Amino acid sequence: MTVKECKKVFSEVLKDIFPSTEIDTFFLFLVEEYLGFTRVDLVLKSDFIIDENTKNLFNKALKRLKNQEPIQYILGKTEFFGLPFLVDKNTLIPRPETEELVAWIIDEVKILNKKSSTKITLLDIGTGSGCIPISLAKNINFATISGIDISEKALKVALKNAELNQVSISFFEMDILKIADLCFLFEYNSKSNFDIIVSNPPYVRELEKKAMNKNVLENEPHQALFVSDENPLVFYEKIADLALLHLSKDGVLFFEINQYLGNQTVDILLNKGFKNVELRKDIFGNDRMIKATF
Template identity: 60%
Template sequence: MTLKEYRTLFNTSLSELYPKTEIDTFLILLIEEYLGLTRVDLVIKADSKIEDSKLLILNKALERLQKEEPIQYIIGHTEFFGHPFFVNQNTLIPRPETEELVAWIIDEVRNNSNYTNKQISILDIGTGSGCIPISLAKELNNASISAIDVSEKALEIAKKNAIENQVNINFITKDILQTIDLNMQFDIIISNPPYVRNLEKAEINNNVLENEPHLALFVEDNNALIFYDKIADLAKNHLNKNGCLFFEINQYLGKETSTLLKNKAFKNIELKQDIFKNDRMLKATL
């Protein structure tokens, strides 16, 4: 089969499941990964034959796409904040809005006199693939960074990502909801915890709902801020003076999350929207 013929087959097979632009992106990612070809090669090498062994691999990937499995899990990696990250079904796929959170934290460190010209300590709670702490470590030379997750399998991937990106992160296996003491003080505590309510599942695409780890996504409708409540309590005892708490939040619960922090005596509470104008990030200080 030629590349041109396979492109036609690929488009036809997925046309009822995905938009055309997304299908094109999938194909480009797959030919880059398995054939070593580029977007331009789809045109200039359209009549070249695909080896049978490579065709078999491509067809297996196509079958997984037909089952709405995320392309990132199929090829086993993605990009976040310009850096490569391994991902699998034990980790969430990093989102663009989380990149915005990372950018906000970097800006805070570089422009806040409390953090410049000294070594600072940062903790990421619920790290998953490690995308937040690893990206921060790549950008902040003055930061000592630790990261917590309840999932040992997720931390295996996070450790692999730290090695891939040549940074040193202190990874800790810990159930934050059962944690009484963090055993350290920090200048910055960050978390992108589970925050999607079960009632919001209808808004979630099948490729996420059927593949990404529910442990890292969902909370009960009647206790949607359980992680924010717990982490805020820990932060009160383990943030240094003038320390910052950063959260990624449920877009529908910005006011409620802000109120929770205000009731716990946090100050300078700032709610920030993402590029899509959703309430998505929050910063507070003690």
């Protein structure tokens, strides 16, 4: 079978599930991965004959795409903030909105660096693939960075990602809802507080499941996504309390948030005594992130 014929099979099999542009993108990712082709090769070498082993790989990928499995899980990797990340079913696939949060934090660190010459200490709660702390580590000099997650399997991926991107992060397996404080982290830190605490915690309510795509619902880890309808901001309450205990004087708390719960999340922070609470929209115009200081 030639590359051209293989591409035709993909279009035929997937045409009722995805738009043609998306099928083309999937196919490009797969020829890059399995044949080392570039976009140009795809045109110039369209008569290249795919060997039996590689054909099996394409067939397996096609089957998984037909079941609406995300291409990132099929490839086992993705890109975030211009960096490579391994992903599997234990890690949420990093989203573009989260890149915007990372960019905001990098800007904030520049301000903090002007105020103090000591190493910045940074904690990411609910680290998943490690996309937030790793991309921060790549873009911030002189920082001590830690990440916490409840999932041992996600943390294994995060560790591999830190190695892949050649940064040093301390990862801890911990249920954030069950701890009273973060003192256990300070033996690993240069300071006994954090300049920045960031979290993109689970925030999708059960009631929002109806509106979600099958590929997310059936493939991504529910522990990373969902909270109860009754207490959807449980993580924000808890992390805000921990931040009150452990943020440094000029410290800053950053959250990614549920777009429908922006004002409620802001109110939680104001009620707890945070003063400068800024709600920001993502590029799609949805309330998506918060920065707070006290």
